[in-house]
Amino acid sequence: MNLLLINPNTTQRMTDALATAARAAAAPGTCITACQPSFGPASIEGFFDETIAAAGVAEQMRHAPAHDAVLIACFGDPGLDAAREATRAPVLGIAEAAFHAASFVSTGFSVVTTMTRTCVIAEHLLHKYGFERRCRGVHGTDIPVLALEHCDAQGQPLCLPQIEAAARAALAQDRSGAIVLGCAGMAGLCAALQVRLGVPVIDGVSAAVKLAEALVGLKLTTSAVGDYALPLPKPYAGWAQPLSW
Amino acid sequence: MNLLLINPNTTQRMTDALATAARAAAAPGTCITACQPSFGPASIEGFFDETIAAAGVAEQMRHAPAHDAVLIACFGDPGLDAAREATRAPVLGIAEAAFHAASFVSTGFSVVTTMTRTCVIAEHLLHKYGFERRCRGVHGTDIPVLALEHCDAQGQPLCLPQIEAAARAALAQDRSGAIVLGCAGMAGLCAALQVRLGVPVIDGVSAAVKLAEALVGLKLTTSAVGDYALPLPKPYAGWAQPLSW
Amino acid sequence: MNLLLINPNTTQRMTDALATAARAAAAPGTCITACQPSFGPASIEGFFDETIAAAGVAEQMRHAPAHDAVLIACFGDPGLDAAREATRAPVLGIAEAAFHAASFVSTGFSVVTTMTRTCVIAEHLLHKYGFERRCRGVHGTDIPVLALEHCDAQGQPLCLPQIEAAARAALAQDRSGAIVLGCAGMAGLCAALQVRLGVPVIDGVSAAVKLAEALVGLKLTTSAVGDYALPLPKPYAGWAQPLSW
Amino acid sequence: MNLLLINPNTTQRMTDALATAARAAAAPGTCITACQPSFGPASIEGFFDETIAAAGVAEQMRHAPAHDAVLIACFGDPGLDAAREATRAPVLGIAEAAFHAASFVSTGFSVVTTMTRTCVIAEHLLHKYGFERRCRGVHGTDIPVLALEHCDAQGQPLCLPQIEAAARAALAQDRSGAIVLGCAGMAGLCAALQVRLGVPVIDGVSAAVKLAEALVGLKLTTSAVGDYALPLPKPYAGWAQPLSW
Amino acid sequence: MNLLLINPNTTQRMTDALATAARAAAAPGTCITACQPSFGPASIEGFFDETIAAAGVAEQMRHAPAHDAVLIACFGDPGLDAAREATRAPVLGIAEAAFHAASFVSTGFSVVTTMTRTCVIAEHLLHKYGFERRCRGVHGTDIPVLALEHCDAQGQPLCLPQIEAAARAALAQDRSGAIVLGCAGMAGLCAALQVRLGVPVIDGVSAAVKLAEALVGLKLTTSAVGDYALPLPKPYAGWAQPLSW
Amino acid sequence: MNLLLINPNTTQRMTDALATAARAAAAPGTCITACQPSFGPASIEGFFDETIAAAGVAEQMRHAPAHDAVLIACFGDPGLDAAREATRAPVLGIAEAAFHAASFVSTGFSVVTTMTRTCVIAEHLLHKYGFERRCRGVHGTDIPVLALEHCDAQGQPLCLPQIEAAARAALAQDRSGAIVLGCAGMAGLCAALQVRLGVPVIDGVSAAVKLAEALVGLKLTTSAVGDYALPLPKPYAGWAQPLSW
Structure with missing residues (x-):
C-alpha cells in the first residue's frame, strides 16, 4: 500500500x-x-x-x-x-483522524496545541466535523511550531514538560479522558506523554x-x-x- | 491480533x-x-x-x-x-464505525436500514455521536432483519433489488455521496450494491x-x-x- | 390511579x-x-x-x-x-421528569449528583432530551449512591452538608436558579435543601x-x-x- | 387549588x-x-x-x-x-405545556396550527425551549383563529375535517407519533381528533x-x-x- | 434619509x-x-x-x-x-446590529452589560439570531441602566472604570477579540473604551x-x-x- | 472611502x-x-x-x-x-454580507446558486457563520458560472427565467421570505428578480x-x-x- x-x-x-x-x-x-x-x-x-x-x-x-x-x-x-x-x-x-480516534476511546477529549491564536482553527474544524461536544476544550501553549523540535543535550524535547503540564491541566479542567496533540510536530512526543499522563494520547499523524x-x-x-x-x-x-x- | x-x-x-x-x-x-x-x-x-x-x-x-x-x-x-x-x-x-468511515469519503451520506421503526435508533446515535449534519437521511425499508438472508435459487439475496431502490432514492433525495447499510445483516450485500450504485457503500461490520x-x-x-x-x-x-x- | x-x-x-x-x-x-x-x-x-x-x-x-x-x-x-x-x-x-419540572420554574438549572463518573450519563440525557441549554452544569460529589442513606445519631443524612455546599457552588458558578438532585436516593434531602438554598430543588421521584x-x-x-x-x-x-x- | x-x-x-x-x-x-x-x-x-x-x-x-x-x-x-x-x-x-406532554408519549410529534404565518412563532418557541428535535414539523392550515368555533347545524366544528386531514398528512410526512394542536381555540377538537387519528393528540390548555x-x-x-x-x-x-x- | x-x-x-x-x-x-x-x-x-x-x-x-x-x-x-x-x-x-457588526471584525466577541439578571435576555437573543457560537460570554456589571449617565465633576461617566475592568476580564477569560456594549445607555462610552482596550468596541446604537x-x-x-x-x-x-x- | x-x-x-x-x-x-x-x-x-x-x-x-x-x-x-x-x-x-442582509428583512431565506455541487460550500458557510436556521434551503440550478453572462439579442440574460423559476420554487418549498443570489456573477439579475418575485432579493456584491x-x-x-x-x-x-x- x-x-x-x-x-x-x-x-x-x-x-x-x-x-x-x-x-x-x-x-x-x-x-x-x-x-x-x-x-x-x-x-x-x-x-x-x-x-x-x-x-x-x-x-x-x-x-x-x-x-x-x-x-x-x-x-x-x-x-x-x-x-x-x-x-x-x-x-x-x-486533525480529523485524531478527533475520530479520540472519540473511540473516551467520552470526551481535550486538545493541546501550539500557538493560542490557532485554537480557533481547531475549534472551527471540531464544529465542521461534528466533534464540538466530544471535544471539551482546546488549549494553547504558545510554543512556536518550529520550536517543538528543540532538544536538550540528552535529545529530550525541551517543550515536553510544558506540554505535559498543559495536558494535565486540561484533563482536570475539562473532565476529559484523552488528549489530542494539536500539531503534526508533536508526533514524537506522543508515546512519552501517554506514559506520563496515563490516558490515551492521540497523535494525528x-x-x-x-x-x-x-x-x-x-x-x-x-x-x-x-x-x-x-x-x-x-x-x-x-x-x-x-x-x- | x-x-x-x-x-x-x-x-x-x-x-x-x-x-x-x-x-x-x-x-x-x-x-x-x-x-x-x-x-x-x-x-x-x-x-x-x-x-x-x-x-x-x-x-x-x-x-x-x-x-x-x-x-x-x-x-x-x-x-x-x-x-x-x-x-x-x-x-x-x-453503526459508529460505519458513520466514521462514511464521513471520510463523502460530505454527506444516507442510511438505508430495515424496519422503519428503528430509524429513530439510528437517529439517536447520529445525534449522540455528532453525525447529525453528515447524515442527510435515514430510510427504512421494512424488511425484517431475519429476512435479509432469504435467497433465490441462484443464491442471490431476495432483498437486494428493494434495498438498491431505496438507496438510489436516498442518494437523489438527500443529495448524498455515500450509503451506509443500517443493519449488520446487510454485510453480504455491500460489494454488490457498491458496484450497482457507483458510490461508496459502507458495511459497519x-x-x-x-x-x-x-x-x-x-x-x-x-x-x-x-x-x-x-x-x-x-x-x-x-x-x-x-x-x- | x-x-x-x-x-x-x-x-x-x-x-x-x-x-x-x-x-x-x-x-x-x-x-x-x-x-x-x-x-x-x-x-x-x-x-x-x-x-x-x-x-x-x-x-x-x-x-x-x-x-x-x-x-x-x-x-x-x-x-x-x-x-x-x-x-x-x-x-x-x-431524570426526564426532573429536567422538565426544573425548566418550568427557572431559566437555567444545575444538577448535583453522586459519582463524578456518572455526570456524563446525565449529560447524554440532557442532550438527548433537548435540555442542553437549560441545564447550565452537572456536578459530581463522589458520594456513593448507597452512602446517601447514612445518617447521624439524630437521623440527619451525613451527606447533606456536602450536597448543600455543592449546590451553592453550582448556583453561583452556573448562574442557575434551581437545583436538580441527580440521584433517586437524594429524594429525602429535597425539602431540607430547598429551605436551606432558597431556590427550587427538584427531586425526580x-x-x-x-x-x-x-x-x-x-x-x-x-x-x-x-x-x-x-x-x-x-x-x-x-x-x-x-x-x- | x-x-x-x-x-x-x-x-x-x-x-x-x-x-x-x-x-x-x-x-x-x-x-x-x-x-x-x-x-x-x-x-x-x-x-x-x-x-x-x-x-x-x-x-x-x-x-x-x-x-x-x-x-x-x-x-x-x-x-x-x-x-x-x-x-x-x-x-x-x-405551547410549552403541550410540547412537554407530547415529548413524554412519543419520540417525535407534529404541530398543526391555524395561520401559516404563525408557524414561525411556534418554531421560535420550539427552538427556545429545546424541542427543535422532538418536533418534526409545524403545519399551518390557514384557518383563522376565530373561525375555529364555527359549527354546522349539528354543532360539529366545521374545521374538523380540514384539521384532521392536516394532522394525517403531518403524521405520515414527519414520521410522527403524536399531534400537538397549535391553538388554544382547538381545545374542543382534541378528544374527537384523538379518536379519529389513533395517536395521542395534545391540547395545550x-x-x-x-x-x-x-x-x-x-x-x-x-x-x-x-x-x-x-x-x-x-x-x-x-x-x-x-x-x- | x-x-x-x-x-x-x-x-x-x-x-x-x-x-x-x-x-x-x-x-x-x-x-x-x-x-x-x-x-x-x-x-x-x-x-x-x-x-x-x-x-x-x-x-x-x-x-x-x-x-x-x-x-x-x-x-x-x-x-x-x-x-x-x-x-x-x-x-x-x-443588539442584533451590534452582534452582526462584531462578527465582521472578530472570530469571537464578549458582551458587557448592566444588570446580571438581564444577561439571559442577551443569551436568548444570541441563540435566536444564531450568534451563540460567535459570542463567547455575556457579563453583567450590576450597574443600573439609569446610573450609566452619572458623571463626575469633569463630566466623565462614573461607571467607565468598572465597565473597562469588566471588559478586560471578559477579553481574557473568553479569549475574545471584541467587546459589544450591552445597553443603549452605554453609547457614550464606546469611543473611550475602544481607545483604552485596544480592541473593537461596538455600540449598538x-x-x-x-x-x-x-x-x-x-x-x-x-x-x-x-x-x-x-x-x-x-x-x-x-x-x-x-x-x- | x-x-x-x-x-x-x-x-x-x-x-x-x-x-x-x-x-x-x-x-x-x-x-x-x-x-x-x-x-x-x-x-x-x-x-x-x-x-x-x-x-x-x-x-x-x-x-x-x-x-x-x-x-x-x-x-x-x-x-x-x-x-x-x-x-x-x-x-x-x-456570501457573509448577503446572509447578514437577508436576516434583517426576513425570518427565513433561501439561496439560489449555480452548480449543485457547490451547494455544500454555501451550507458549510451558513453553518460556520450561524445562519443554519435562518437559511431554509440552498438550491442549485446547474448553470455554469461563466454562462450567467450569456445574453439574448436584446441583452437579456438567458439564465433569468431558469433562476426565477428556481427562486419561486424555493420560496414555496422553504416557506421563505427572501432570496439570496448564490453567485457573484448574478449581481446583474438582482433588480429584475426583485421586481418579478415580489420579495427581497439580495446580491452579495x-x-x-x-x-x-x-x-x-x-x-x-x-x-x-x-x-x-x-x-x-x-x-x-x-x-x-x-x-x-
Whole structure:
C-alpha cells in the first residue's frame, strides 16, 4: 500500500520528521512517500499561513495518482476538501483522524496545541466535523511550531514538560479522558506523554496512517458523485496553470 | 491480533454470518472470535429488543480479556458504553464505525436500514455521536432483519433489488455521496450494491474490523480515567451475579 | 390511579425508600406499587451497571398491565424507551421528569449528583432530551449512591452538608436558579435543601409521580404508532424467554 | 387549588370557552378563574398581535397573587417570561405545556396550527425551549383563529375535517407519533381528533392545567433568584403606571 | 434619509441621549427622529419591563410611515418582530446590529452589560439570531441602566472604570477579540473604551444607524411575504384600539 | 472611502462586471478598485477551484494597505479569514454580507446558486457563520458560472427565467421570505428578480459594499488581538516568497 503524506509547510526537516513518524505507525507493506509544496510558509500558525498552505496541498495532489491514500499532515487539515476532489483515493487530515480516534476511546477529549491564536482553527474544524461536544476544550501553549523540535543535550524535547503540564491541566479542567496533540510536530512526543499522563494520547499523524490503511483495506474510495466529484475542466492562470483539470 | 465480535442477538446463523463477513475484512494475522449472548431476542428491531441485547453484550464481555479489541455487531450499538467500561481494549459499534468511515469519503451520506421503526435508533446515535449534519437521511425499508438472508435459487439475496431502490432514492433525495447499510445483516450485500450504485457503500461490520485493527495498531486503549473507568465493585443479584466487578 | 415504580437497582431498602418518597408526593387516590428487577447491580454508578439495570426495568415491565403509568426511579432513566414500547400507559424517567419540572420554574438549572463518573450519563440525557441549554452544569460529589442513606445519631443524612455546599457552588458558578438532585436516593434531602438554598430543588421521584398523574389525567397514552409500537413478536432465548412478545 | 387562566386576546367568548376547557381538565378541588386583558387584539395571528397581547398578560398578572398557578392560554406563550417575574407561583404557557406532554408519549410529534404565518412563532418557541428535535414539523392550515368555533347545524366544528386531514398528512410526512394542536381555540377538537387519528393528540390548555396541578403539588415555585427575580421597582408611565413594582 | 429611532423606555433624557448618539453616527443627509412610548417603564432591566416596552415600540410604529428605516434602541430588541410586520421599511434592533457588526471584525466577541439578571435576555437573543457560537460570554456589571449617565465633576461617566475592568476580564477569560456594549445607555462610552482596550468596541446604537443606512441604500425592504406580512385587520380593545390594522 | 474588491477568479471580464456592480451600489465618495489574482481558476465551481482562489485572495491583499475596506467577491468567501489577518481594515465576503442582509428583512431565506455541487460550500458557510436556521434551503440550478453572462439579442440574460423559476420554487418549498443570489456573477439579475418575485432579493456584491461602508463609518477595524492578529513573520518559499510577513 502506498500512502502519500503531504506536509503542508515548506520546512524539509519537518517533512522528514513527519515521514519518520508515519513510517513508525505504518503496517509492514505500507510505503510512505512524503512531500511538501513548492511554495508557502515554513510553518503554519494562523489563517494566512494556512490559506497559502492549502493551495500547496492542492499543488502536491499531482502526486496522488500513484498512491492508495493521501494524508495531510498539518493539524488545520488545510486543503482537505480540495484534495478529496482531486483523487478517488481516500484523503485524511490529521486533525480529523485524531478527533475520530479520540472519540473511540473516551467520552470526551481535550486538545493541546501550539500557538493560542490557532485554537480557533481547531475549534472551527471540531464544529465542521461534528466533534464540538466530544471535544471539551482546546488549549494553547504558545510554543512556536518550529520550536517543538528543540532538544536538550540528552535529545529530550525541551517543550515536553510544558506540554505535559498543559495536558494535565486540561484533563482536570475539562473532565476529559484523552488528549489530542494539536500539531503534526508533536508526533514524537506522543508515546512519552501517554506514559506520563496515563490516558490515551492521540497523535494525528499516526492516526491518519492507520485510518488510511483501514479505508484502503475496506476498498472505500472518495465518492465520485456530487460534492467531491472531480474538478470541472477550466483554464487556470499563472503559476497554477498546470493544476487545471 | 485477536478481535472479539459480539453478535447482540441470539441467532446462531447470524453470528456465523457476521464472523464470515468480519473475517473477509480482516487483515492476515487478525483472528476473529464470534459469540452471542446466552439470552435475548432472535433479532433486534426496536428499543425493547435492544435493551435486552445490550445486557447480553455486557454478559459476553467476560470473553474480552483475551482479545485486543471488541466489536458490537448490531447497528444500534447496544451496550457500547458498558462494554467500554469493562475492558481497556478498544470497543467499536458497527453503526459508529460505519458513520466514521462514511464521513471520510463523502460530505454527506444516507442510511438505508430495515424496519422503519428503528430509524429513530439510528437517529439517536447520529445525534449522540455528532453525525447529525453528515447524515442527510435515514430510510427504512421494512424488511425484517431475519429476512435479509432469504435467497433465490441462484443464491442471490431476495432483498437486494428493494434495498438498491431505496438507496438510489436516498442518494437523489438527500443529495448524498455515500450509503451506509443500517443493519449488520446487510454485510453480504455491500460489494454488490457498491458496484450497482457507483458510490461508496459502507458495511459497519467490515468498517469496525478495519477501524479496530487501526486502533490496536495505534496502541490506543479505552481511557481508564473518568467516564470509562472500570465498573465499581458491588454485588449483582440473580442471573447477573457473575457480572459483578 | 395505580402507578408502578420500578427501582432499577436490586437494593430492597432503596426500593422501599423510593416507594415512601413517591407515596409522599402522590395525590390521594394514587396508589404506588414498587418493584425491583430479579437481577442486576445493588446500585447504579456507571454505564455497565446501567445497562444491566435497563434490562431489569424491561423485565419488570411484566407488571405494567395493571397500572396507569410507570416510573423508572434511577437518574439515568435506564430502559425508558424499551418500557415505552412495552405498554400504552405513560412511562416517565425521573431524570426526564426532573429536567422538565426544573425548566418550568427557572431559566437555567444545575444538577448535583453522586459519582463524578456518572455526570456524563446525565449529560447524554440532557442532550438527548433537548435540555442542553437549560441545564447550565452537572456536578459530581463522589458520594456513593448507597452512602446517601447514612445518617447521624439524630437521623440527619451525613451527606447533606456536602450536597448543600455543592449546590451553592453550582448556583453561583452556573448562574442557575434551581437545583436538580441527580440521584433517586437524594429524594429525602429535597425539602431540607430547598429551605436551606432558597431556590427550587427538584427531586425526580416526586416530579415523576406528579407528572405521571398529570399525563393520566390527560388520558394520554404512549403513542402506539411508529417508534414506540409494541415490540415485534419473536423468540427470546435464555432467562429472557418470558420477555418475548 | 386556584388557577388563573389568562386568555391573552380580548374575545370574551374565547375566554369563556378556554375556561370551560380548563375546567374539564381540572381535578376536583381545582378552581379556574379566567380573565382577559383590558386591551389588545381580538385574536392573535402574528407578531404584532402577540406583542400587544403579551403586555395584556403582564397587565392581568395583577390577579396572580390570589392564585396557586397561572396559565397563559395562547399558543405563542405571550408574556411568559414577564409573568414568571411577577409571581412566585408557577406559570405555564400552553405551547410549552403541550410540547412537554407530547415529548413524554412519543419520540417525535407534529404541530398543526391555524395561520401559516404563525408557524414561525411556534418554531421560535420550539427552538427556545429545546424541542427543535422532538418536533418534526409545524403545519399551518390557514384557518383563522376565530373561525375555529364555527359549527354546522349539528354543532360539529366545521374545521374538523380540514384539521384532521392536516394532522394525517403531518403524521405520515414527519414520521410522527403524536399531534400537538397549535391553538388554544382547538381545545374542543382534541378528544374527537384523538379518536379519529389513533395517536395521542395534545391540547395545550388541558396540558397546562394538569402540569400546573403537578407543579403546585410538588410545592415548586418560580425561582426567586436571578433571572426570574421580581421586577425592580421603578416608575411606569401612561396607562402602565399601575403595573410598576 | 429619515430614520425613526424608538427608545423603548419612557425616560426622555435617555431618548435625547440616544438621538444624540445616533446623529453622531449618521451620514450627512441622514435625519434622525427620536421618540418614546406614551407608556411603560423608565428603564428596562428584566422581562417584565421589556414586555411592556415591546408594546410601547409597537405603539410608536405609527410614526414609521414617514421613515426609511426604524431603529429599536434597547439591547433586548423589544418588539422587533412586531415592528417588522408593521412597516415595509427595514427595522433593526441594536443588539442584533451590534452582534452582526462584531462578527465582521472578530472570530469571537464578549458582551458587557448592566444588570446580571438581564444577561439571559442577551443569551436568548444570541441563540435566536444564531450568534451563540460567535459570542463567547455575556457579563453583567450590576450597574443600573439609569446610573450609566452619572458623571463626575469633569463630566466623565462614573461607571467607565468598572465597565473597562469588566471588559478586560471578559477579553481574557473568553479569549475574545471584541467587546459589544450591552445597553443603549452605554453609547457614550464606546469611543473611550475602544481607545483604552485596544480592541473593537461596538455600540449598538451607532451600529444600527449605519446598518440601516446600508439596507436603505440597498433598497431592501422587510419581506411582505409570509412571516412578516402586514398584521391581519381585526378589532383591538382598550387603549390599543388605534393600533388595529 | 476606498474599497478594494477582490475577484477571486481570474476572468478579467468578470472582475470588470463586479466592479460595475459594486460601483452601482456605492455611495458617492466611495471609490472601488477591483483586482484579481495573478493565478488560479477562471471560475470557482468546487473545493479545488476555491482553495487555489483563496490563495489568490491572500496574494491580492498586498493592495489592501491603501484601502478602507476589502471585499471578497465570490460566494464561497475564499480566503476571508486569511484576509482578515492581513489588514486592520474591515474585510467582508459576499456570501457573509448577503446572509447578514437577508436576516434583517426576513425570518427565513433561501439561496439560489449555480452548480449543485457547490451547494455544500454555501451550507458549510451558513453553518460556520450561524445562519443554519435562518437559511431554509440552498438550491442549485446547474448553470455554469461563466454562462450567467450569456445574453439574448436584446441583452437579456438567458439564465433569468431558469433562476426565477428556481427562486419561486424555493420560496414555496422553504416557506421563505427572501432570496439570496448564490453567485457573484448574478449581481446583474438582482433588480429584475426583485421586481418579478415580489420579495427581497439580495446580491452579495452590493450588500458587501454597503456593509463595508457601514463598518468604515463606524470606525471599526478588524480586531488586532488574538485570532486575527497579523500573521507571524516567517519565511515563505517559492512564488509565495513576497507574501511573507
